[in-house]
Amino acid sequence: MSYENVLLDEIEAGIWVLTVNRPHALNALNSATIADIGAALQAVAANAAARVLIVTGAGEKAFVAGADIKEMSAFSGVQGQDFSRRTMAVFRSLETLSIPTIAMVNGYALGGGNELAMSCDWIIAGDNAVFGQPEVGLGVTPGFGGTQRLTRLVGRARALELILTARNVKAAEALTLGLANHVYPAAELREQVLKQARMIASRGPLAVKLGKEAVQRGQDLDLDNACQFEAQVFGLCFSTADQKEGMAAFIGKRPAAFRGE
Ligand code: CO8
Numbered sequence: 001m002s003y004e005n006v007l008l009d010e011i012e013a014g015i016w017v018l019t020v021n022r023p024h025a026l027n028a029l030n031s032a033t034i035a036d037i038g039a040a041l042q043a044v045a046a047n048a049a050a051r052v053l054i055v056t057g058a059g060e061k062a063f064v065a066g067a068d069i070k071e072m073s074a075f076s077g078v079q080g081q082d083f084s085r086r087t088m089a090v091f092r093s094l095e096t097l098s099i100p101t102i103a104m105v106n107g108y109a110l111g112g113g114n115e116l117a118m119s120c121d122w123i124i125a126g127d128n129a130v131f132g133q134p135e136v137g138l139g140v141t142p143g144f145g146g147t148q149r150l151t152r153l154v155g156r157a158r159a160l161e162l163i164l165t166a167r168n169v170k171a172a173e174a175l176t177l178g179l180a181n182h183v184y185p186a187a188e189l190r191e192q193v194l195k196q197a198r199m200i201a202s203r204g205p206l207a208v209k210l211g212k213e214a215v216q217r218g219q220d221l222d223l224d225n226a227c228q229f230e231a232q233v234f235g236l237c238f239s240t241a242d243q244k245e246g247m248a249a250f251i252g253k254r255p256a257a258f259r260g261e
Contacts, residue, residue, distance in 0.1 A: 022058070029067050052101070055102070105123055118150060141163075207243075214226075
């Protein structure tokens with residue numbers, strides 16, 4: 001299936017790339033683009049062979065330079081709230097996708113762009129990346145989950161500083177803040193992200209999904225219940241063919257051939 005504002009490609013077996021594709025507007029997120037991202041995520045979710053999703057932006061300059069200011073500028077309050085809710089639902093579907101997701105940040109990740117990146121499991125950035133929540137400079141607050149996800153990711157005081165000053169953060173600072181997991185020279189970014197994606201794709205697919213679910217669900221539980229959940233997930237792994245294969249391969253001193261069963 002093709003989309004107007006998004007490219008969705010399987011670049012290697014099980015490794016998918018979703019590219020926000022409006023380079024003339026630095027990949028700004030208008031309503032049509034949000035709908036495309038939602039539809040593309042549904043397609044990935046329905047694909048049992050998908051192992052990892054990389055999210056990025058088209059062109060050399062931007063990951064995503066935010067929500068589309070030109071579209072938003074004439075919104076009524078109701079329209080603004082509706083756009084925010086629709087986008088939050090799409091970003092939540094990205095966050096809860098069963099397979100791992102990596103934001104490959106290749107330039108500006110501002111406002112809604114930073115919020116899109118933070119809805120992925122982690123961020124890997126090029127050294128040309130610029131992050132920020134510039135909304136208060138436009139007279140609005142972040143509206144696609146930024147006040148919540150940034151706070152969870154970098155802590156309350158740092159999130160407040162970034163949101164309330166609206167200052168931009170370069171890649172090196174994003175790394176020290178814990179916003180980005182890694183920063184690489186822009187020319188190496190794609191290969192480095194691919195390297196990680198291949199590692200993930202080579203692991204036990206069911207264990208990878210369950211590991212993600214345990215971390216995500218556990219975050220919203222108290223420690224006792226979160227550890228109980230982990231014990232259940234761990235036990236469940238022993239009913240899979242992947243566990244038999246993974247352990248037999250270790251004992252047999254050979255690479256595992258997982259089937260995701
Ligand atoms: N929306 C619409 N168009 C954009 C956006 C954007 N966010 N960002 C860039 N563009 C367009 C420019 O208008 C320009 O178009 P044109 O050539 O037609 O004039 C084109 O992209 C290229 O941009 P620039 O010429 O500005 O490129 P520069 O290299 O000079 O500057 C910047 C790059 C610094 C990234 C600059 O474009 C910029 O500041 N962009 C806006 C960044 C921003 O403020 N983003 C936050 C938007 S608000 C947001 O995301 C809120 C989310 C919550 C919404 C709540 C629901 C209602």
